Amino acid sequence: MKAILSGMAVLALAMTVSGAAYADGDAAKGEKIFKKCQACHTVEKDGPNRVGPNLYGIFERGVAAEAGYNYSAAMKKKAAEGLKWNDDTLLAYLEKPQAYVPGTNMTFPGLKKEQDRKDLIAYLEKATGHEK
Numbered sequence: 001m002k003a004i005l006s007g008m009a010v011l012a013l014a015m016t017v018s019g020a021a022y023a024d025g026d027a028a029k030g031e032k033i034f035k036k037c038q039a040c041h042t043v044e045k046d047g048p049n050r051v052g053p054n055l056y057g058i059f060e061r062g063v064a065a066e067a068g069y070n071y072s073a074a075m076k077k078k079a080a081e082g083l084k085w086n087d088d089t090l091l092a093y094l095e096k097p098q099a100y101v102p103g104t105n106m107t108f109p110g111l112k113k114e115q116d117r118k119d120l121i122a123y124l125e126k127a128t129g130h131e132k
């Protein structure tokens with residue numbers, strides 16, 4: 001029993017260190033919140049671009065990196081400045097996209113509740129292939 005418990009502690013630690021899904025993010029709730037994004041975004045591998053780019057691989061591929069999608073100058077500028085998408089930058093961007101990337105074409109006003117954003121990011125980690 002003791003060995004199992006310490007094994008779990010190591011696993012929990014490893015998850016924290018690798019920056020995997022927010023421990024307090026609920027992916028099932030996040031999937032429902034994603035309905036707000038679905039009109040403009042798909043998440044599956046090789047999914048089509050809509051008004052916004054397909055989001056598969058968003059945690060690995062970098063900002064403004066979906067081939068065949070015409071990003072705004074504002075988003076390309078952020079990419080050139082070295083912005084990467086991860087839990088922290090998505091948490092900030094999704095609160096107020098136009099404040100985080102001034103001039104972005106993403107007209108979505110943002111999600112005020114931090115917990116909603118954490119749930120959504122936990123879902124995105126799974127749905128975009130970041131966390132198997």
Ligand code: HEC
Nearest residue numbers: 036037040051052053063064065071072075104105106108
């Ligand atoms: C009304 C359409 C629309 C909605 C709704 C919308 N987006 Fe977007 N999104 C866009 C557009 C357009 C862009 C490209 C922005 C640019 O080039 O400035 C974008 C860009 C993004 C990016 C950056 C993509 C990249 O390749 O760098 C992320 C991440 C993102 N959206 C996530 C979301 C999430 C999560 C939601 C739901 C909370 C959402 N969006 C809702 C239109 C939308």
